[in-house]
Amino acid sequence: xxxxxEMNPIPSTAAWVHEATTLNRGVCLxxxxxxxxxxxxxxxxxxxxxxxxTMQRLTERIESLLVEMAPGDxxxxxxxxxxxxxxxxxRVAEIYSRADEALYRAKDVGRNRVKVYRSLR
Numbered sequence: 001x002x003x004x005x006e007m008n009p010i011p012s013t014a015a016w017v018h019e020a021t022t023l024n025r026g027v028c029l030x031x032x033x034x035x036x037x038x039x040x041x042x043x044x045x046x047x048x049x050x051x052x053x054t055m056q057r058l059t060e061r062i063e064s065l066l067v068e069m070a071p072g073d074x075x076x077x078x079x080x081x082x083x084x085x086x087x088x089x090x091r092v093a094e095i096y097s098r099a100d101e102a103l104y105r106a107k108d109v110g111r112n113r114v115k116v117y118r119s120l121r
Contacts, residue, residue: 038103040096048085052116055081059112078111085117 043051059079066074082103084095098117106115 040099048083048116051083051085052114055083055114059114063112080106080111081114082106083114083116 043054046054059081062077062079065077067077068074080103082099082101082105084098084102086095102115102117106113109115
């Protein structure tokens with residue numbers, strides 16, 4: 001699955017972040033690019049439910065995009081998203097780990113999915 005982005009870096013990364021920004025009322029920070037095709041996005045003041053809804057709308061928009069790999073050669077793309085909420089008592093590494101766990105659950109259930117880390121309490 002990663003062979004295409006690794007061969008040809010995806011030119012529309014900025015467009016995806018722009019989509020997230022418009023979907024979240026203009027408040028979105030791209031904090032980090034994790035590897036070739038993974039990104040860490042912060043949605044300040046958004047709870048887990050709002051973040052899930054925002055990311056679901058983002059996946060729908062990304063699915064509607066076509067990426068031109070070469071002149072006349074376009075492909076469709078999908079995205080999987082893991083969402084984790086923040087709390088003052090959590091370390092950054094723990095929040096990232098929770099988001100990563102949710103991401104892998106999203107990937108397990110199919111393309112264009114959003115999963116939220118839910119505590120087992």
